[in-house]
Amino acid sequence: MTARRLNPMLGRHHPRAGGQALVEFAVVIPVFLFMLFGLIDVGRLVYLNSTLSQAAREGARLGSVEASYRGSSDLACGTAGGPICPANDAALLTDVTGAANRMMAPFGTVKSSYMSCVPAPPDGTPPTGSWTGSTCSNHAPGNVISVRVTAPFVAITPVISQLLGPMTLAGSATMTIN
Numbered sequence: 001m002t003a004r005r006l007n008p009m010l011g012r013h014h015p016r017a018g019g020q021a022l023v024e025f026a027v028v029i030p031v032f033l034f035m036l037f038g039l040i041d042v043g044r045l046v047y048l049n050s051t052l053s054q055a056a057r058e059g060a061r062l063g064s065v066e067a068s069y070r071g072s073s074d075l076a077c078g079t080a081g082g083p084i085c086p087a088n089d090a091a092l093l094t095d096v097t098g099a100a101n102r103m104m105a106p107f108g109t110v111k112s113s114y115m116s117c118v119p120a121p122p123d124g125t126p127p128t129g130s131w132t133g134s135t136c137s138n139h140a141p142g143n144v145i146s147v148r149v150t151a152p153f154v155a156i157t158p159v160i161s162q163l164l165g166p167m168t169l170a171g172s173a174t175m176t177i178n
Contacts, residue, residue, distance in 0.1 A: 037157040045169075048107055048153055052171030055103035055110060059147040060173040062099040066092055067117055067139040067177045089115075093134045100149045110149040111168065117145045120176065141177050148172040 069077065069085040070092055077085035086092040097113040104110055117136035120143055136145065150170045155161040 034157065034159065038160060041155040041157050041160055044156070045153055048151060049169055049171070051104060051107060052110075052149055052151055052169055053173070054171070055100040056147050056149050056171040056173040057175075058103045059096040059100040059113065059115070059149060060145055060175040063092065063096045063115055063117075063136075063145040063147055064175040064177050066095055067136055067143075067145050068141050070136060070139050089134060089136050092136055096147055097149075100147070104151065107151060109151075111151050113147065113149045115145060115147050117143055117177065120144045139177060143177050144174050145177055146172060146174040 066084055066086055069083045071087060072085040074085060076082035086095055093115055096115055100113055101109045115134050115136060117138045119138055148170055150168050153167045153169050155164060
């Protein structure tokens with residue numbers, strides 16, 4: 001049997017080892033926190049983008065139902081179980097914006113909302129353009145309503161928010177008017 005030798009370094013505390021660990025921690029923690037909060041910001045960005053798309057779909061769904069009743073004098077308008085009949089484009093846009101805002105609960109309200117009612121394109125593509133107007137003159141069944149909503153995004157990570165600044169995200173949806 002061999003004799004065991006004791007290592008004089010084991011069990012002894014070296015004062016420099018604690019300082020080295022502190023320096024390593026001081027170098028690594030900012031990088032770790034930057035990556036952590038950066039991932040949180042990316043998650044918030046993706047979630048806001050998804051929520052905006054859902055808000056636009058909800059606005060377009062409501063608009064597709066109400067657009068054909070715009071300006072209607074049907075006696076069933078506004079009654080229990082009856083259709084909601086917006087008086088004009090502004091009232092329809094208010095209803096569409098309200099539907100979009102109900103989907104935006106985690107983020108507040110949409111910054112702006114636009115709608116466009118046009119004849120259905122033969123190839124099924126949504127209308128293009130600057131999306132600055134909100135008219136629904138072509139509100140007959142079979143036409144399409146397109147809704148676009150926007151909301152601001154500001155990163156919570158200070159470095160990222162200074163680099164990117166506030167961003168405006170948008171979501172849009174197109175549905176056939178019933």
